[in-house]
Amino acid sequence: MMIRKKFLMLFAVGILFTAQAxxxxxxxxxxxxxxYxxxxxxxxxxxxxxxxxxxxxxxxxTKKDPRIQAYIATKAGSKTDPATNTGLAHYLEHMLFKGTDKYGSLDWAKEKAELDKIDALYEQxxxxxxxxxRKAIYKKIDSVSGVAAKYAIANEYDKMMTAMGAQGTNAWTNFEETVYTDDVPSSSLDRYLAVQAERFRNPVLRIFHTELEAVYEEKNRTLDTDSRKVFETLFATLFKNHNYGKQTTIGTVEHLKNPSLVEIRKYFNNYxxxxxxxxxxxGDFNPDDAIAKIDRAFSYMKNKPVPKYTFQPEQAMTAPIIKEIVGPDAENLTIGYRLPGNKDKDVLLADLVGSILTNGKAGLLDLNLVKKQKLLRASAFTYTLQDHGILYLSAAPTTGQTLExxxxxxxxxxxxxxxxxFDADLIPSIVNNIKKEKIQSLERYGDRASMLQSAxxxxxxxxxxxxxxxxxxxxxxxxxxxxxNKYFGNNYVAILKKKGENKNPQKIEKPSITPVETNPDKQSAFxxxxxxxxxxxSEPVFxxxxxxxxxxxxxxxxVLYVPNTxxxxxxxxxxxxxGTLNDPKQSLASQYLQFLGTDKKSSEEIFKxxxxxxxxxxxxxxxxxxxxxxEGLQENFDKAVKLYEDLVMNAKPDETALAALKARIAKSRKDxxxxxxxxxxxxxxYxxxxPKNKFNNTLSDAEINAxxxxxxxxxxxxxxxYEQTVIYYGPEPIKNLxxxxxxxxxxxATFASAGPLKTFKQLPQTKTQVLFTDYDMVQAETRWIRNTDTYDAAKTPMVMVFNNYFGGGMGSVVFQTIRESKALAYSTYGYYVQPSKKDDQYYMMSYVGSQADKFGDAVGAMNELLTTxxxxxxxxxxxxxxxxxxxxTxxxxQDDIIFRYLAAQQLGLKDDIRKQLYTNVDRITMNDLQKFHATNISGKPYTYALVASEKNLKMDDLKKIGEVKKITLEELFGY
Known part of the structure; x- marks a missing residue:
């Protein structure tokens, strides 16, 4: 239910390559x-x-997959938030997962009486x-919320969606939209529509104060994110008269502290x-059947006028506006030019301009700055909204370079x-690439739905x-x-993001919250x-x-081949x-190739x-x-392959390009x-x-320089x-290929050996310890790590079921306990991770991202679940x-078939493991799950990986967990 930044870009919709209009x-x-x-x-x-x-x-x-990507979209977002209650649309998005009077409640009459009290207390x-x-009133809110929660059932929405086989259950709020997304099996369409129709009929704002705390956590995460500060500052500077800039999607700290349930309901009723x-x-459905079902499900909704958002025109900018932001992340530059909204006649040109500047291959920024390594990175795109747009440019300096x-x-x-x-043929080249991208997107039902929803x-x-x-x-x-020339003069905003200590850190203080009952073992009649x-x-296809x-x-x-039909x-x-485990310089060589030409063509000419x-x-x-x-069009197969083969065989060393690459690598490593x-x-x-591990298995600075x-x-x-495998997915018959x-x-005729692989052995956790690295931030990011046994294919059903049950998704015990009941984190999970090679070990990894002042409570809550x-x-x-x-479903x-085969080989498997999984999953009992937990997880020592500010955590508190080891950045990164 996170805010999702939807950078709406207009693209072609699957037109085949043809010159005919x-x-x-x-x-x-x-x-x-x-x-219709x-x-x-x-x-x-x-x-x-x-x-x-x-x-x-x-x-x-589209009949390709037995699934349906579904969106329920509302044309309302932070743009239409009341100025006195910013963040309201996003609040509401969260609350629409909480149920209605028919689901999410054990006894609606008793619950409603308590919820009415909470409403009144919040207004007070x-x-x-x-x-x-205020603290006294909040204490009452907390107390009454505890009573109300006894009649509530948390996460019934997620459980219903899980039961019908949904994937990707989530939502996002942006400036002009709030969208609820699920990917469901085709056979579950009736169930999906029944749930959605009920969901929007009479949403109940239950378990509110703990969910509000989750939004606080989300806000604190944005306060810890320099890129978010840059984004918000850019919009605030460009749009003084419009809510794109006057307010943020997640809202102000002050408004988050003072939510109004009355205003939330009013917003829902309006929009x-x-x-x-x-x-x-x-996806896979009969449209005649689907429309009849949708009509029946949503016919109760009543049409009513929608308040129209109005705004004053922006004042023309006559000189650049430069802003500085200081934070712990690496330096970067962001520039924004104001553009017209998405219905303006110039919007097509705006999109094209973004691609002319950068398209990853042959844009002006690509060729003149990135390919020539004049800076670390650069990109541009048009961010087009209904009322205004932005040309959004970003770049980062290389070694020894200032932001100016x-x-x-x-x-x-x-x-x-x-x-x-710029070359005149760049425009037709861009058009051809857009056509290709859209052919690719038409292959996936999810992409079709996304394009239609965005429009x-x-x-x-x-x-x-x-x-x-x-x-x-x-x-x-x-x-x-x-x-x-019309839009790009001295009328831009530049945000200089500089590295340094944030002198004015903000955070929302932790309120006193008593854990609420979630009744996870209960179920409503609905x-x-x-x-x-x-x-x-659907029948599975193995x-x-x-x-x-x-x-x-x-x-x-x-040669491994799958045809494209x-x-x-x-x-x-x-x-x-x-690879890097037997030749650490190979990665450097692979990067270097993109900056090289041959005796006949420059690197820029090759990319063009x-x-x-x-x-x-x-x-x-x-x-x-x-x-x-x-990759590309089959008709250009020969040209593309010959271009690559010619480059590799005839590449010319370029010391200037290497010097620039080394400078960029040095800056990337620093960043x-x-x-x-x-x-x-x-x-x-670690x-x-x-101390010597896969992450810091890298060349030293001296080795790179040499x-x-x-x-x-x-x-x-x-x-x-070297030994090689040729992998092909395309329309060419295998003999022709x-x-x-x-x-x-x-x-x-014979393959050379790259030498033995450097090995890293997973270490047993014999004692509990804390690995700590200091970072200037409000939050504390904590992972629990424990290595266990080597891979055993027979364990796959148990591992999959355990992960779903324990810590994967909103219905898991980790999420329900740590976020829903105790409001200790916005993000939390716990997985038993399967290795990718048969001789490697499983490991347990749990995570909590919380405010630093909740660290002790969050650790305690996770440890309780790891123990019992x-x-x-x-x-x-x-x-x-x-x-x-x-x-x-x-x-x-496509070529995913080949990569499943190669992954199976790595695990020593000859067949599709999903067949074994499907056959055996029903046999797993609660006793089996409990035994698995006791054997691999409970009562065992863990290594904690902790990133937080030393100013916000007490070392004595960390020592109570286990032996504390402060790890320097040099130890971590190996340079």
């Missing part, structure tokens, strides 16, 4: 007793219905200024009305744009979206130049009714590696048996050629393998030490393997001599059912 018109049709609209030549085949009460329903059927609390009196909402489905120098470099590319200093909430005409490629193809270079609705599950993968040979190399896209991979044919290549090195990926996520990852690896251009080029030229590759990709696992038979049935439902397709 299509005709796009709105048409009307009738089927199944309902009238559709757009001609729309590859999503979407039907647009408007029900009698004004509810919009958008249906895009909000109007009271005296802190002593959650059918003529302001949409139901969007894409970065700003000059970025703005110089804006000047190049204004002067037309609905943005109030965009779907006809324009379908015609997008044709329309953008008509834009000329002179149009882009005119646009750039839930029973939903669970008993008839449903015919992989047969001998039949689903065609195998051949290219010289000594094995849907479209003309291909993906070709060379998987070489060399790839982009023109809507193809790309990538080389990445992992622990054991280096993977080369070449990693300022990233709390990277620090926690390093501590986790906990698993000890590397020469020639030895890196030699590594890339030698790459093809091997014949083509035989002339372009020369496999040696609650026994909830209903939850066990849900966990087992969830595993089975996922398998019933999962369809492993």
């Amino acid at each position: 299509q005709d796009y018109q709105w048409k009307e049709a009738k089927s199944g007793g309902y009238t 609209k559709y757009v001609t030549n729309d590859p999503t085949q979407a039907r647009f219905y408007t029900l009698q009460n004004g509810l919009t329903v958008i249906l895009s059927p 609390y909000n109007t009271t200024k005296d802190e002593v009196k 959650y009305v059918p003529n302001n909402m949409g139901v969007i489905l894409s 120098e970065v700003q000059t470099l970025v703005l110089s590319e804006i000047e190049n744009l204004k002067k037309g200093n 609905f909430n943005a109030e965009l005409d779907w006809k324009d979206q379908v015609a997008y490629v044709d329309d953008i193809s008509k834009i000329k270079k002179e149009d882009v130049v005119a646009f750039a 839930v029973k009714m939903v669970n008993e609705m008839p449903s015919t599950p 992989l047969d590696f001998n039949k689903d993968i065609q195998k051949s040979k290219l010289g000594k190399a094995e 849907e479209n003309q896209l291909f993906r070709l991979r060379y998987r070489y048996k060399v 050629e790839f982009y023109k044919i809507a193809s790309s290549f990538n080389v990445s090195t992992g622990e054991e393998y280096t993977m080369v990926t070449i 990693a030490k300022a990233n709390k996520g990277a620090i926690l990852q390093g501590l986790t690896s 906990a698993m393997y000890g 590397v020469t251009a020639q030895e890196l080029v030699d590594r890339m030229k030698n790459l093809n001599n 091997t014949a083509k590759l035989g002339t372009m990709h020369k496999v040696p 696992m609650p026994q909830l038979p209903v939850n066990l049935d849900l966990a087992k059912n969830s595993v089975k439902k996922d398998i019933q 999962e369809r492993v397709v």
Whole structure:
């Protein structure tokens, strides 16, 4: 239920590669007793219905997977929050998971009496200024909430969705939308609609003060995030008269401290009305049946006028505005130019300008700054909302570079744009790449639904979206130049994010909360009714590696092949048996290749050629393998492969490029030490393997500085001599493929060895200890790590069920206890992690991210669960059912089949493990689960990986947990 930043970008909608323009018109049709609209030549085949009460329903059927991506979308977000109650739309999003008078309650009459008292107490609390009196009122709120919770059942929504096999159950709130998302089996459509219709009928704001505390935690996490501060400062500076800038989605600290349940209900009544909402489905269903069911389910909703948001125009900016933000993260620059809203005639040009500046391959920033390594990184995109848009540029400095120098470099590319200093054929190249991306997106029902939902909430005409490629193809270079000169002058905001101590840290203080009852073993009559609705599950489809993968040979190399029968896209991979565990310099060589040219072509020319044919290549090195990926249109297969092969065989050493790469690596390594996520990852690896571990298995600064251009080029030229597997997904028959590759990709008669792999052994936890690294932050990030036994395929059903039951999802005992009952964290989980290789060990990893002043309580709560696992038979049935439902509806397709096969090989498996899992999961009992917990988890020593501010935690408190070891950044990162 996090805020999701939806950067709405307009793209083409699956138009095939063709020079012939299509005709796009709105048409009307009738089927199944309902009238709908559709757009001609729309590859999503979407039907647009408007029900009698004004509810919009958008249906895009596709039979590929037996699942449906569903969105319930409301055109209301933080833009329409009352100025006196910011964050309200986001509050409401959270509360719409709490149930109604029919579910989420054991005794509604008794619960309502207590909830009415809480309503009145909050209104009294909000109007009271005296802190002593406020604490007394809050104590009453806490007390009455405890009584009300005795009649409540937490997380019944999540449990219902889990029971029907839903995935990705969540929601997000943004400036102009609140969207509720579920991915459900096709067989569960009736159940899904019954739950959704009830969900919006009469939402009850129960278990409110603990959920409010979860929102506090979410706010504190944003206060710890420099990138969030940059984002909010940019919008606040650009939009003085509009709620894009005047208020944030999550709200102010003051408003979070003073919520009004009355205002929340008022907001719901104003905006959650059918003529302001949409139901969007894409997947395996009959649209005639689906629309009738949706109509019956939501017909109770009543149409009513929706308050319209109004705003004053922004004052024109006549000079740059520079802002500084200081925080612990690495330095970076953000620049924003104000653009018109998404219905303006210039919006097509705005999108195209974003791609001309950066497209990952051949944009101005890509070629002139990133490829030439003039800075660490740079990107640009257009963020288009209904009332205004932004050209959003971001960049980071390389070693020895100031943010002011970065700003000059970025703005110089804006000047190049204004002067037309870019290739004329860049625009058609961008169009071709957009077409390819949309062909890819049409392969997935989830992407179809996402595009339709985004257009609905943005109030965009779907006809324009379908015609997008044709329309953008008509834009000329002179149009882009005119646009750039119109909008990009000295009218920008620049945010200089500098590294340093935050002198004015904010946080929401921890209130005194008594843990509430969640009644996890109880069930309402409505839930029973939903669970008993008839449903015919899909039959699972298991992989047969001998039949689903065609195998051949290219010289000594094995070829693994899966045909693409849907479209003309291909993906070709060379998987070489060399990685960082036997050659730590190979990763550096793989990075270096992208900056090299040949004796005939520069690096920039090579990337431009790839982009023109809507193809790309990538080389990445992992622990054991280096993977080369070449992808694009099959008609350009020969060109793309030859481009890559020519580059590798004829790459020229470039000392200037290497010097710049070394400088960028040095800056990246420095920046990693300022990233709390990277620090926690390093501590986790330290906990698993000890001081010398996989995370810090890296070249020293001296070793990097000593590397020469020639030895890196030699590594890339030698790459093809190692043992390799050729992986292909595409439309070319396997015989034709091997014949083509035989002339372009020369496999040696004998393979060279890259040498033995460096090994890291997981260490047993013999005593409880705390690994601590200091970081300037409000929160405390804590992981529990314990290594256990080596891999055993027979344990897979138990591991999967345990994870679902114990710590995976909103219905798990970890989430219900630590977040729902005790309000100690926004994010928490606990997993028994399966290794990827048969000789490696499982490990238990739990996590709590809490305010520092809740650290002791959060640790205690997790330790209670690690020691004694609650026994909830209903939850066990849900966990087992969830595993089975996922398998019933999962369809492993395309080259994922090959990667499942390779992963099985790593574990010593010959068959699809899901068959064993599906057969055995029902046999697991509560006694089995309890024994698993007792054997592997309970009463065992753990290593704590803790990232927090030493100013906010007492070392004496940490010592009570176990032996404390402060780990320096140098120890963690190995440099």
